[in-house]
Amino acid sequence: MKRLLAVIGLMLALAVPAPASASDDFSILPLVSPYFRTGFGAYRSTACPCFDRSTWNFDLGANLRWHRLISVDGEYRYGTILLGGNFPFSGYAFGLRSALTPQSERWWDEFYLRAGLGWLSIMGTRDRSYMGVYLHPGWAYQVFSLVHLETELSLSYYFGDMEHLNVGFRTGVRIGF
Amino acid sequence: MRVKSLGVVCLLGAVAFLHTGCVKGPHCGELPLSPQVRLCMVETIDAMVLEHYPFAKQKGIDLRVFSNQLRNLPLDELEDDQFLVELARAVALLRDGHTRIERYHLEQLAEPALSLREADDGLVYVSHLKAKGLGLLVGDRIDTIDGVAAAQYLEARRALPSAWHQGQIGHIGVDHMGGAASALAGPAGTSVVLGLAQGHEITLDRRNFFSEPVARRLPGNVGYIDIATFGFIDDLDRLDTAINDLMDSRALIIDLRGNGGGYPSVTDGLFGRLIAEDVAAFDMVAADGTHKRTIGPTPRGKTYDGEVVILTDGMTFSASNYLAQRLVYHKRGVLVGERTGGGSASPEQGLLLVPGIWFQVSTYVLQTPEGVNAEDGLEPQVAVSFSSDEIVNGLATKSAVVGKDKVLDEAIRFLKEKR
Structure with a gap:
């Protein structure tokens, strides 16, 4: 747990927002950006304690953006835990997203941070839902005018009888309409 | 824009497909069972058994005789429930607990x-x-x-x-x-x-839900874990916690009596806490000799290194039988109790015959690298049997009360002698 907090602290320290630019206007009507991500994670069981499982995930969601620092994500998560066999899971996550760097004409310099709450239902378990928190610092690469390729580090911690830490990465596409 | 929209729709469709899986309707039709539906059930079972059933030679079963008996079932004389029981009895002639018909809830x-x-x-x-x-x-x-x-x-x-x-x-x-x-x-x-x-x-x-693993310490600093089922993967975390709590016990008794199995992932996970080094994987082999894959435990977390005893009975089946086999194969401990119920197959071919009635057939046999399986059960090193009087007096009961549970008492006696 101490290591997790240290990692989170380091990320927040590295992610000091840059001064806002003129392009960071607040919009009452949010900009909507659907996105899809997929990724891999290493699963550290708290009870063992050991990294004894891995996960694949597929996320489909949408981002509502009022300002580069103020936007919210809602996503559906589907995936599988690999533990000898495959144990599918599905769930939802909701959180905040902040672009850590101001809007820019440059395609390479959007860094962001996503954080929020998630709920997972895992096939083959007695408990039907597990709640957790997640922190995903990432980098968005603008491929075309509306299309961003995003890659992020994935840190999540779920509670309950399957309390565990998941560390991995996700990559995907966000379409900024 | 049209291309982008199409892409989003495709992604949504892919996720929806992944979520729903390939759920199919009943293979043979609906209830009540018409003679045509019953014939379909018989023919389907017959075909699946002929294609996949791997134990004909080992169990000395002539599949032509099985096929004849199955096809001689009356298709239009019995009530639905009675027909299903007769069908299940015919399948039971294969003497394989994994090849079975079951009510699907x-x-x-x-x-x-x-x-x-x-x-x-x-x-x-x-x-x-x-x-x-x-x-x-x-x-x-x-x-x-x-x-x-x-x-x-x-x-x-x-x-x-x-x-x-x-x-x-x-x-x-x-x-x-x-x-x-x-x-x-x-x-x-x-x-x-x-x-x-x-x-x-x-x-x-019917209120009693299949219980979670229960761990406690018996007199003489002997750890005891009762595992009713391996049917839930979150129980692996509960078992890890139990092992952690009992790490300083001088011996560990794992009670698998009445445990009908579940996920080998859980048993491998548990066994992984009992070993410090990698062990040989077991093979999964089909009736035609096709090798599908291997499965096996790997060391996980802090290793429990004390004596281990597994308590068994005739209902120690499938994944729990596999755990017992692992224990014996790797000489990590001994079995105490009655002969296990066996079950060394993975029933990966199955379908819904009619609503609420599922049929599955053993598809891959789990065997050691030497080609040995535990399909017909394992004889414990310390075998325990019961007289009718002992059954009536509750000594055959899995009460886990020292002095009132003959199998547990035998395990404790064995551990004392070993000491």
């Missing part, structure tokens, strides 16, 4: 808070009470269950057990093999009527 199953045991004389007794105030005593003789002769009822339920398929995206849950305890399982909230030899009846609710 989407709702949660439960059982009354007691276990029954059939003595050698064919009489059925109460062998264990899991709750107080049921109005029964250990050793009470049960003559009828739901109005049917008790032995006959248990035989029919063994032939056609109930299985709970949790959730909507897979076939998982708890195995309900053969045992008299799980033979009383049914949808939670329903009840079962037991007719006692004393002449009165008792109605019991």
Whole structure:
């Protein structure tokens, strides 16, 4: 747990927002950006304690953006835990997203941070839902005018009888309409 | 923009497909069972057994005889329920607990808070009470269950057990093999009527859910973990916690009596806490010799290095039988109790014949690198048997009470002698 907090602290320290630019206007009507991500994670069981499982995930969601620092994500998560066999899971996550760097004409310099709450239902378990928190610092690469390729580090911690830490990465596409 | 929209729609479609899986409707039709539907059921089972069943040679079964018996079932004379039981009995001729017909439940199953045991004389007794105030005593003789002769009822339920398929995206849950305890399982909230030899009846609710692993310390600093099922993967975390708590015990008793199996992932995970080094993987081989894959445990976390004893009985089946086999194969401990129920196959071919009736056939045999399987059960190093008197007096009961549980007492005696 101490290591997790240290990692989170380091990320927040590295992610000091840059001064806002003129392009960071607040919009009452949010900009909507659907996105899809997929990724891999290493699963550290708290009870063992050991990294004894891995996960694949597929996320489909949408981002509502009022300002580069103020936007919210809602996503559906589907995936599988690999533990000898495959144990599918599905769930939802909701959180905040902040672009850590101001809007820019440059395609390479959007860094962001996503954080929020998630709920997972895992096939083959007695408990039907597990709640957790997640922190995903990432980098968005603008491929075309509306299309961003995003890659992020994935840190999540779920509670309950399957309390565990998941560390991995996700990559995907966000379409900024 | 049209291309982008199409892309989003495709992504949504892909996720929806992944979520729903490939759920198919009943293969043969609907209830009530017409002669055509019954014929389809018979032909489907016959074809799947001929293609996949891997134990014909090992068990000395002539599949042509099986096929004839199956196809000689009357298709238009029996009531639906009776036909299903007869069909299940025909499948039971294969003497393979994994190749079976079962009642498929989407709702949660439960059982009354007691276990029954059939003595050698064919009489059925109460062998264990899991709750107080049921109005029964250990050793009470049960003559009828739901109005049917008790032995006959248990035989029919063994032939056609109930299985709970949790959730909507897979076939998982708890195995309900053969045992008299799980033979009383049914949808939670329903009840079962037991007719006692004393002449009165008792109605019991099915409230008892299949319990989580229970760990405690016995006198002499012996750790004890009772595992009712391996049917839930979150139980691996509970077992890890139990092992952590009992890490300083001088010996560990793992009680697999009545454990009908579940996920090998959980048993491998548990065994991974008992070994410090990698061990050989077991092979999964089809009837035609095709090698599918290997499975095996790997060391996990802090290793428990004390003596290990596994308690077994005839209901120690499938994944729990596999754990017992692992223990013996790697000389990591000993088995104490009755011969295990066996079950060394992975039933990966299955389908819904008609609504609520599932058929599955053993597809891959799990065997050691030397080609040995434990399909026909394992004989414990410390074998325990019971007289009718011991059954009536509750000594055959998995009570986990020292001095009142013969198998547990034998395990403790074995550990003392070993010391």
